[in-house]
Amino acid sequence: MDLTSSTIKSLHQGLKEKQFSAAEVTEAYLKEIKKRDKDLGAYLAIDRDGALSTAQRVDEIIARGGPIGQLAGIPLAIKDNILIEGRPATAGSKILKDYTAAYDATVVEKLKQENAVLLGKTNLDEFAMGSSTENSGYKITKNPHDLSRVPGGSSGGSAVAVAANMAAGALGSDTGGSIRQPAGFCGVVGLKPTYGAVSRYGLVALASSLDQIGPLTKTVEDAAILFGAIAGHDKNDSTSVLGASYEGLFEPRLEDLRKLTIGIPEEYFVEGLDNEVAESINEVQKSLEGAGFKFKKISLPHTKYALSVYYIILPAEASTNLARYDGIRYGTRGGASNLMNLYEENRGEGFGPEVKRRIILGTFVLSAGYYDAYYSKAQRVRTLVKQDFEEAFKSVDVILAPTAPTPAFKIGEKTTNPLEMYLSDALTLPVNLAGLPGVSVPVKGREDKLPIGFQLIGKPFCEADILGVGRVYEGL
Amino acid sequence: MDIKYFAKLARIKLTSGEEKKFSNDLGEVLGHFKQLQEIDTNGVPPMAGGTELRNVFREDEPRQSRLERTGIEQFPEAESDFLKVPKVFE
Numbered sequence: 001m002d003l004t005s006s007t008i009k010s011l012h013q014g015l016k017e018k019q020f021s022a023a024e025v026t027e028a029y030l031k032e033i034k035k036r037d038k039d040l041g042a043y044l045a046i047d048r049d050g051a052l053s054t055a056q057r058v059d060e061i062i063a064r065g066g067p068i069g070q071l072a073g074i075p076l077a078i079k080d081n082i083l084i085e086g087r088p089a090t091a092g093s094k095i096l097k098d099y100t101a102a103y104d105a106t107v108v109e110k111l112k113q114e115n116a117v118l119l120g121k122t123n124l125d126e127f128a129m130g131s132s133t134e135n136s137g138y139k140i141t142k143n144p145h146d147l148s149r150v151p152g153g154s155s156g157g158s159a160v161a162v163a164a165n166m167a168a169g170a171l172g173s174d175t176g177g178s179i180r181q182p183a184g185f186c187g188v189v190g191l192k193p194t195y196g197a198v199s200r201y202g203l204v205a206l207a208s209s210l211d212q213i214g215p216l217t218k219t220v221e222d223a224a225i226l227f228g229a230i231a232g233h234d235k236n237d238s239t240s241v242l243g244a245s246y247e248g249l250f251e252p253r254l255e256d257l258r259k260l261t262i263g264i265p266e267e268y269f270v271e272g273l274d275n276e277v278a279e280s281i282n283e284v285q286k287s288l289e290g291a292g293f294k295f296k297k298i299s300l301p302h303t304k305y306a307l308s309v310y311y312i313i314l315p316a317e318a319s320t321n322l323a324r325y326d327g328i329r330y331g332t333r334g335g336a337s338n339l340m341n342l343y344e345e346n347r348g349e350g351f352g353p354e355v356k357r358r359i360i361l362g363t364f365v366l367s368a369g370y371y372d373a374y375y376s377k378a379q380r381v382r383t384l385v386k387q388d389f390e391e392a393f394k395s396v397d398v399i400l401a402p403t404a405p406t407p408a409f410k411i412g413e414k415t416t417n418p419l420e421m422y423l424s425d426a427l428t429l430p431v432n433l434a435g436l437p438g439v440s441v442p443v444k445g446r447e448d449k450l451p452i453g454f455q456l457i458g459k460p461f462c463e464a465d466i467l468g469v470g471r472v473y474e475g476l
Numbered sequence: 477m478d479i480k481y482f483a484k485l486a487r488i489k490l491t492s493g494e495e496k497k498f499s500n501d502l503g504e505v506l507g508h509f510k511q512l513q514e515i516d517t518n519g520v521p522p523m524a525g526g527t528e529l530r531n532v533f534r535e536d537e538p539r540q541s542r543l544e545r546t547g548i549e550q551f552p553e554a555e556s557d558f559l560k561v562p563k564v565f566e
Contacts, residue, residue: 102546195526209526238532239525308509319486326487328561333552339562340487348489356488357498361505363486364477377512379522384515386523418501419508435526 003028004165008222011168012070015062022058022073026051026117029075033119033166041141042151042160044080045088046120051075054117061115070225071114077167079158080121081128081204082213084108091204092126092154094137095325095350098332105202106237107171107213107230114229119167122157126352127322128178128206130154131424134415135354142411143185145450149408152182152424158216159186169217169226173203175210176310177404177428180440183216184403184453187442189470190216191223192428194460195435196241198227199234207317208239210310210432220441220470224249227463244461252468258292260465263396267303268427274406280443280452281402287444287476288400288469296396300388305381306430311422312365312378313433319362325350357418386434393459398469402427403440403453428455437463441470477502 001014003025014020030048037043058073078084081091083101085108090096104112111118125135133141133156141156143149144164151160155172159182162170172179174192183190191214198213205211215226228249233242248256264285269278285295327333327346336342351359365374392399404424414421431438437460440453456466479499483490490498541547553560 100546100550102543102550209524235534239527241527302515305512305515308512311505312509323487327552329551331552333562336562339564342562343487344484344489347487348491351488353494353497356483356490356494357501359486359488360479360482360498361502364482364502367482367485373513374509376522377517379524380517380520381512381515382523383520384517417504419504422505433523 004032006168007219008070008074008168008217008225009219011074015058015068015073018062022055022062022117023052025073026055026075029119029166029168036164037166039142039147040144040160040164041139042122042157042164042166043077043120044090044123044138044157047087047118051117051119054115058115069114071111071116071229073115073117074168075117075119076111077119077122077158077161077170078108079124079155079170079172081124081173082108082171083202084118084121087121089121089204090138091128092124092136092138093351093355095331095346099330103202106199106234108202110230122155122161122170124157125154126355127204127318128154128173128175129318129354129358131177131181131421132409132414133157133182134411135352137352140411143408145187146408148410149450150185150411152185152404152408154178155190155216156182159183159188159190162186162188162216162218169215169222171213171230172216173206173211173213174432175206176314176432177425179214179216180428180438180453180455181404181425183440184442185408185451187446187451188216188218189220189223189439189441190214191227191439191463191467192431192437193227193231193463194437196239197231197244197437197461197463199232199237199240201234201236205321207314208321209317210314220439220467220474223439224467246461246464248464248468252464252471254472257465257468257472260397260469261294261296261395262288262469263296263298263392263399265298265300265303265392265399265401267300268401272405272423273402277402277404277406277452281400281454284443284454284473285400288473291472291476293469298392298396298399300392300430302381302384302388303430306385306433307422307426309378309381309385310425310429310433312374313382315358315362316366316375317362319359319366322355322359354418382433385430389434389436397459398465399457401455401457403455404428407450407452431457436460437466439466439470441473477506
C-alpha cells in the first residue's frame with residue numbers, strides 16, 4: 001500500500017490492522033515533503049520532532065491493544081493562520097515573522113486529543129487575503145498539476161499539501177472561498193462549514209462575520225471525518241453554535257439522500273464562466289441525475305451584487321481586526337521618533353500591498369462620510385443575498401454550482417489587477433455572505449487535465465446533505 | 477478617494493509609488509461598487525453578523541491564565557513583569 005496517496009480512512013484501517021506503524025506513515029510523508037516541497041512550496045514550517053513523537057505515542061497505544069480514533073497517527077497539515085502552541089504562526093505576513101503561538105486553537109486542541117500527527121504549517125496569502133497564494137509574504141506556492149499555475153488561495157499551501165501527497169488531510173480557513181477555490185484548482189475536496197459550526201478560537205481573524213475553519217482532503221468521506229473531529233460549540237468562540245447535530249455525516253443514508261432535490265442557479269452560469277467549467281458541471285448534473293437525483297432550475301437574483309457586498313464588508317472587518325498589528329504588540333519596534341510614526345512605519349513595512357490596499361479600502365467604507373453609501377448599503381444587500389438562498393431552499397435541498405469561473409490560472413496572470421483577482425471568488429463568496437456550508441468536489445475523469453471543482457451548497461448545518469451527495473458522486 | 481487621508485487614518489505609511497498604484501486600483505474597485513446603488517434597500521434590515529445568534533452569556537468566573545508568561549515573552553519590549561510601550565504623551 002502506498003502510504004502517501006492513501007485516504008485517512010484507509011490509513012486508519014491499516015494502522016488498526018497493524019499493516020504498518022504510525023511512525024512509518026509519518027516518515028513516509030516527511031520523506032515526500034522533503035522530495036517535493038522545494039518545487040511546490042506548500043509548507044512554511046515542518047515540525048518533524050513533534051510529528052514523530054505523536055506517531056510514536058500512537059504506536060504505543062496500538063501496541064498496548066488500546067483503541068484508536070479515526071485520526072490517530074494521521075499526518076495532517078495546518079494553515080499558518082491557525083495557532084499551534086509553541087510553534088510559529090505567521091499568517092503569511094512579515095509582521096508576524098517572529099511570533100510564536102502562545103496557545104492552541106480549539107481545532108488544534110481537538111486534533112491533538114485525537115492524536116493526529118501535525119506535520120507543519122502551510123503557506124497562505126497574507127492574512128488569508130487573496131485567491132492565489134501569491135500574496136504570501138514568504139513564497140509562492142505552485143500548483144502540482146502545472147508548476148506554472150497558481151494553486152488558488154488563500155489556503156493554497158493546504159490544498160497543495162493534500163494534492164501532492166504531502167499530507168493526508170489539512171485544515172484551511174474560508175472567508176470567501178479560501179478552502180473551496182484552492183481545493184477546486186488542485187483537485188481535492190474542500191469543505192467550508194456552516195458559520196458557527198466550527199470554533200475560530202485561535203484562528204488569526206480576517207473578517208469575523210465570514211471566517212470559518214474547514215478540512216481539505218482527498219475524498220468526501222475524509223472531509224466528513226475531519227469535519228466531525230473539529231465541529232462543535234466552544235465557549236471561547238461566542239459565534240460557535242450549541243447543539244448542532246449532523247445526522248448521517250459518517251454513514252450517509254442513500255435512500256434518504258436520493259430524495260433530495262438539487263437546484264441549479266441560473267446566475268452562476270453567465271458571462272465569464274469558462275466553457276470547459278460549464279460543460280463539466282453539466283456532466284456532473286447528468287451523472288447525479290443518473291444516480292436518481294431530481295434537478296430543478298432556481299434563481300438567486302442578487303448573485304451579481306455579492307462581489308461588491310463582499311469586497312466592502314471584508315475590508316471593513318479586516319481593517320478593524322488588523323488594527324492590532326501596530327508595532328506595539330507584535331514584531332519589532334524600530335527607531336521611530338514618536339508613536340504615530342511608529343504605527344505608520346511598522347504597518348507600512350510589515351504589511352504587503354494587498355493587505356494595505358484592503359485596510360485602506362475598509363477604512364474608507366467605514367469612514368463618516370461614506371459609511372451609509374458603502375458599508376451600511378452592503379449590509380442591507382447582504383440580507384438580500386441571504387434571502388435569495390432562503391427562498392431557493394424552499395424548493396430544493398442542495399445547490400450545485402461551479403466552484404470557480406475558470407481552472408487554475410497562470411502565476412502572475414492576475415496580480416496587477418486586483419478586481420480581476422477578486423472575480424475568481426465570485427461563485428464562492430455568496431455562500432460565506434449567507435453563512436451556509438459548501439463543499440468543493442473534483443470533477444471526475446480529468447486525470448490528464450487541469451482539475452475543475454464543483455460546489456455543493458447546503459442549508460445551514462446540513463453538512464451531511466452536501467457531503468452525502470458528494471459521496472454518491474464519488475462512488476459513481 | 478483621497479488615498480493619503482485614508483492611509484493616514486489607517487496608520488499606514490505608503491511610498492509615493494504605492495499611493496499612485498492604490499489610487500488607481502481602488503478607483504476601479506469603487507467604480508464596481510456603484511452597481512449597489514441600483515438596488516432599492518428601503519426597509520431591508522442590515523445583516524450585521526454571520527448568524528442569528530443573540531447575546532451569549534457565561535458565568536464571569538476568575539481563572540488563572542496559562543498565557544501570562546508567554547504574553548510577556550512575546551511582547552517586543554518588557555522589563556521583568558512589565559510591558560514597555562513608547563511614550564504616549566509628548
